[in-house]
Amino acid sequence: MDMERLVVVWCPGLQEEGPRGEEARRFVQVVAGAGALCPWVHPVRLGVCALPARGPARFFGGEEVVVQRLVEAVEEDALVGVADGLFAAVLAARSQLIVPPGGTVEFLAPWSVATLARPELAVTLQRLGITTLGRFADLPRAHVSDRFGADAAACHQVARGESGELAGLRDRAIERRLRVARGEDPDVGTEPPPYQPGFFGGASAADTRAALSFARVQERLGVDAVLIGRVQGGRDPADQSTLVPWGSPAAAIDAVAPWPGRLPPPSPTHVLRVPLRVEVVDAAGVACAVSGRGLLNGEPSRLSVDGGPWEPIVAWAGPWTVTERWWSVRRRRARFQVVTADGAARLLCTERAQWWVEALYD
Amino acid sequence: MFAFRSDAESPQRPRELPVGLAARVRPTTPVAGRTMPVPPALRPLFPDGVLRRGTTTTVAGLPGQGATTLALALLSAASQSGSWSAAVGLPDPGVVAVAELGIDLRRVVFVPHPGSGWGEAAGDLLPGVDMVLVRPPGRARQTVARHLSARARERQTALVVLVDHVNDWPEGGDLALSVGAIEWEGVGRGHGYLQGRRAQVRVSGRRSAGRPVECSLWLPAASGGIATAEEKEGPGSPGPGSGPEAA
Numbered sequence: 001m002d003m004e005r006l007v008v009v010w011c012p013g014l015q016e017e018g019p020r021g022e023e024a025r026r027f028v029q030v031v032a033g034a035g036a037l038c039p040w041v042h043p044v045r046l047g048v049c050a051l052p053a054r055g056p057a058r059f060f061g062g063e064e065v066v067v068q069r070l071v072e073a074v075e076e077d078a079l080v081g082v083a084d085g086l087f088a089a090v091l092a093a094r095s096q097l098i099v100p101p102g103g104t105v106e107f108l109a110p111w112s113v114a115t116l117a118r119p120e121l122a123v124t125l126q127r128l129g130i131t132t133l134g135r136f137a138d139l140p141r142a143h144v145s146d147r148f149g150a151d152a153a154a155c156h157q158v159a160r161g162e163s164g165e166l167a168g169l170r171d172r173a174i175e176r177r178l179r180v181a182r183g184e185d186p187d188v189g190t191e192p193p194p195y196q197p198g199f200f201g202g203a204s205a206a207d208t209r210a211a212l213s214f215a216r217v218q219e220r221l222g223v224d225a226v227l228i229g230r231v232q233g234g235r236d237p238a239d240q241s242t243l244v245p246w247g248s249p250a251a252a253i254d255a256v257a258p259w260p261g262r263l264p265p266p267s268p269t270h271v272l273r274v275p276l277r278v279e280v281v282d283a284a285g286v287a288c289a290v291s292g293r294g295l296l297n298g299e300p301s302r303l304s305v306d307g308g309p310w311e312p313i314v315a316w317a318g319p320w321t322v323t324e325r326w327w328s329v330r331r332r333r334a335r336f337q338v339v340t341a342d343g344a345a346r347l348l349c350t351e352r353a354q355w356w357v358e359a360l361y362d
Numbered sequence: 363m364f365a366f367r368s369d370a371e372s373p374q375r376p377r378e379l380p381v382g383l384a385a386r387v388r389p390t391t392p393v394a395g396r397t398m399p400v401p402p403a404l405r406p407l408f409p410d411g412v413l414r415r416g417t418t419t420t421v422a423g424l425p426g427q428g429a430t431t432l433a434l435a436l437l438s439a440a441s442q443s444g445s446w447s448a449a450v451g452l453p454d455p456g457v458v459a460v461a462e463l464g465i466d467l468r469r470v471v472f473v474p475h476p477g478s479g480w481g482e483a484a485g486d487l488l489p490g491v492d493m494v495l496v497r498p499p500g501r502a503r504q505t506v507a508r509h510l511s512a513r514a515r516e517r518q519t520a521l522v523v524l525v526d527h528v529n530d531w532p533e534g535g536d537l538a539l540s541v542g543a544i545e546w547e548g549v550g551r552g553h554g555y556l557q558g559r560r561a562q563v564r565v566s567g568r569r570s571a572g573r574p575v576e577c578s579l580w581l582p583a584a585s586g587g588i589a590t591a592e593e594k595e596g597p598g599s600p601g602p603g604s605g606p607e608a609a
Contacts, residue, residue: 266583361431
């Protein structure tokens with residue numbers, strides 16, 4: 001039952017190769033566009049590519065975000081969906097759905113048996129009154145393999161949500177076709193090099209040794225467990241830098257450039273992916289807030305992180321107000337640096353009367 | 363035979379190994395290659411002013427006391443000279459701070475959330491990189507600690523262990539650094555900004571030649587790097603030249 005959770009990008013206009021063969025070239029662009037977001041995009045067949053959902057979802061903060069980012073990253077008309085196993089994920093993409101984990105059987109049930117792409121089996125089943133995958137799944141397993149044979153048994157497993165792979169679902173020649181479309185030698189493998197591309201003139205022995213050890217950790221903990229940092233422009237600590245999976249194309253490093261509006265160094269050593277709620281009150285116990293004009297209503301005196309004990313504030317600086325994303329939703333935020341009695345310094349942010357710990361200086 | 367054996371147990375005995383034997387046993391490891399540079403401000407803490415490969419260094423400090431900054435700073439000089447390093451279990455690392463400390467971002471990987479697999483991940487990385495920084499999620503089990511230290515020795519990798527308390531690493535380190543008495547400069551009540559953290563760093567441990575050393579550091583300085591702190595000066599003075607450049 002442990003099928004890999006996959007995101008599938010399904011391009012309706014690129015399913016068949018036309019007389020001029022431009023579909024393959026356009027599909028190369030689709031794969032490249034998706035590849036800019038996540039390095040493990042693999043083409044399934046013309047017009048369909050898939051990528052693992054778990055890593056990017058954790059990285060970008062949810063499957064919905066990944067789907068949205070993919071739709072934006074791909075220039076073609078693309079439908080995107082998420083489900084367990086390739087078969088269900090392709091259907092999910094066609095219906096633009098995110099099927100919850102474990103919901104595969106329920107999701108597949110109403111689909112026609114014709115979706116299995118086994119015309120003879122479909123006709124036979126339909127004559128028996130078995131028109132949907134759900135009804136097919138209800139047949140006893142032994143009967144299916146006895147009566148219809150091994151391939152039908154494989155289809156049955158897919159309908160029961162026990163397998164996501166089905167012969168014919170993947171086009172084995174797709175990689176080769178795409179290499180031709182890219183104008184590359186079709187007979188040369190395109191396995192990614194075992195080191196970070198673009199880092200070195202050539203991989204030294206030390207680089208190769210390092211790369212092998214990273215790959216071992218990726219095998220153990222998942223490809224998104226080993227990250228490399230890059231620095232870019234941005235006001236927020238979280239925007240200034242990103243961690244991208246080691247080996248991904250996005251991991252090529254930009255120069256560290258100055259940018260306006262950032263706090264001067266030293267920068268926080270921990271930038272929380274998920275900010276922590278914090279309460280900040282003045283000496284009288286009144287919650288501190290920043291007015292529309294960027295003024296603080298009282299002097300911060302104590303804070304409590306995530307419902308924890310109150311800690312006296314010994315020093316603080318700010319507010320630095322930030323008005324951001326003015327082109328879409330106006331967000332007015334103010335940032336403070338706060339030092340508590342134990343000497344710990346934190347970067348706090350307040351927005352609409354709620355305070356957050358954004359980063360720590362350890 | 364027994365007489366021979368009791369002879370060999372005298373403590374002086376191992377020193378009488380034939381001259382040059384060590385070199386012949388390890389013909390591929392030149393002496394110079396067994397050490398790695400540390401930033402100038404940290405040199406007084408290290409015997410001979412260098413970080414030895416194959417050793418375990420613990421860095422202890424409660425959250426907020428600057429232990430992360432110190433541990434990362436240990437990697438910086440070697441990173442700039444092309445060494446690979448890895449940080450395991452350091453949650454949500456601030457990449458800008460890492461760069462400001464002088465670590466080459468192209469040669470450091472982070473495994474921020476290894477969960478219970480932190481020991482295995484560190485074990486996988488020790489043969490591959492020159493330095494592994496590991497932050498165990500709590501007190502490390504003795505078997506894991508012993509295994510990692512032994513593997514570091516065997517693979518001639520520097521192991522840096524970041525812990526809250528020095529006892530959280532049951533094996534103890536060859537060198538044990540601890541941070542304390544911190545004080546932020548540059549920020550008052552409603553003015554200024556964090557410019558530097560003065561900290562006392564103390565070193566002890568098997569390899570510290572028995573003499574605890576203590577020094578006062580900017581951890582970090584206003585550049586984001588680290589620097590030696592003179593006794594109580596103005597906050598604006600953290601040595602601009604002595605810390606690594608914030609590339």
